[in-house]
Amino acid sequence: MAKNIRAPRLRISRRIKKDQVFKIKVKFDHPSFTGLGIVDDETEPVFNRAIPVSFIRNMLVYYGEQLVSRFRMSSAISDDPLFTFKLKAVQEAPVKVVFVDNQGKRWETSKMIKFKK
Amino acid sequence: MKKLSFILFLSFLYVFLALHSSVAATVEENFKIEGLISPASPKALKAALEKKLQVKVLDLNLKKTASGWPVLTVQFDSSAVTKDEIEQVIAAIEDPAGHKFKVHHGPLLVNAALLEEEQQAESLLGDAVEAFPQMKNPITDKVASAERGKGMYEKNCAKCHGLNGNGYGTVAHGFSTWPRQLWAWNNTGAETDGYLFWYITNGRSDMPPWGLILSENERWDLISYIKTLRNPAE
Numbered sequence: 001m002a003k004n005i006r007a008p009r010l011r012i013s014r015r016i017k018k019d020q021v022f023k024i025k026v027k028f029d030h031p032s033f034t035g036l037g038i039v040d041d042e043t044e045p046v047f048n049r050a051i052p053v054s055f056i057r058n059m060l061v062y063y064g065e066q067l068v069s070r071f072r073m074s075s076a077i078s079d080d081p082l083f084t085f086k087l088k089a090v091q092e093a094p095v096k097v098v099f100v101d102n103q104g105k106r107w108e109t110s111k112m113i114k115f116k117k
Numbered sequence: 118m119k120k121l122s123f124i125l126f127l128s129f130l131y132v133f134l135a136l137h138s139s140v141a142a143t144v145e146e147n148f149k150i151e152g153l154i155s156p157a158s159p160k161a162l163k164a165a166l167e168k169k170l171q172v173k174v175l176d177l178n179l180k181k182t183a184s185g186w187p188v189l190t191v192q193f194d195s196s197a198v199t200k201d202e203i204e205q206v207i208a209a210i211e212d213p214a215g216h217k218f219k220v221h222h223g224p225l226l227v228n229a230a231l232l233e234e235e236q237q238a239e240s241l242l243g244d245a246v247e248a249f250p251q252m253k254n255p256i257t258d259k260v261a262s263a264e265r266g267k268g269m270y271e272k273n274c275a276k277c278h279g280l281n282g283n284g285y286g287t288v289a290h291g292f293s294t295w296p297r298q299l300w301a302w303n304n305t306g307a308e309t310d311g312y313l314f315w316y317i318t319n320g321r322s323d324m325p326p327w328g329l330i331l332s333e334n335e336r337w338d339l340i341s342y343i344k345t346l347r348n349p350a351e
Contacts, residue, residue, distance in 0.1 A: 067241055070242045102229060
């Protein structure tokens, strides 16, 4: 479980041809917690609000200027998730992935898609 | 006299040593590892204990224990290490993220307001439609239609929306949101037909798209019945 949040990282193959369907991997170190836990206050353990709720709420994928995909998540998402999805290489443009967590904080990462000649 | 006092001294020394050895000696103790997070790595737990304290981990039984919780058997010198110290090390390893499980009284910010970027994405790729279709229930005999809809409601809808439409169905406890209170549509006019038909057909949140399961006439029968449901508190 990530103690600290680390900026998201994006991995794409270097050998992409035009109109090829390629794979994108995004890793984001972010804790995920429902906020509920066993509260042991030197009394009987009770299931209650233990720590603040924390999870990734949205992942938006842009290809060039266009929003191509939106992943809506809940606190059921794992800690430090790794997302893998596919895109069709239709243009030489940057792929940008934006993360927003439940507190409204925003992170982004991007990489340029260049076709192999 | 000297001999007697010497014997007394020896016997006293013997008793003292025996008592001392029984109080402070190498002992084996079982520690029940309770908590939300079980030890992620038995190896890490063992290493941390043996590194931080002068103890020897004999066994970590993760599965077949009487209490159901993992049990750790530790051998230690009770004069050098106390049980509390061992429990502290176990607690630190059990919860590597350092959460302190005490009731959180701070502001409960489960979901902050959507950012502008998210709102744009929602309007582009979200599942809500901008305008619901203008439709009217084609079935004219509403009483017979509601009769048919009642059976279907009890079979398909009541487990989530409740028998009287109050939204507290038996399986609704596991959902992210409570199902709608359907008596809110009691005696509403034809203007709500399209809205209800769209939601029943396409589903929303935890509700499946009933358009795949029920025929169009069956969905209209359901709408006729939903409009007869009354607030149980009335």
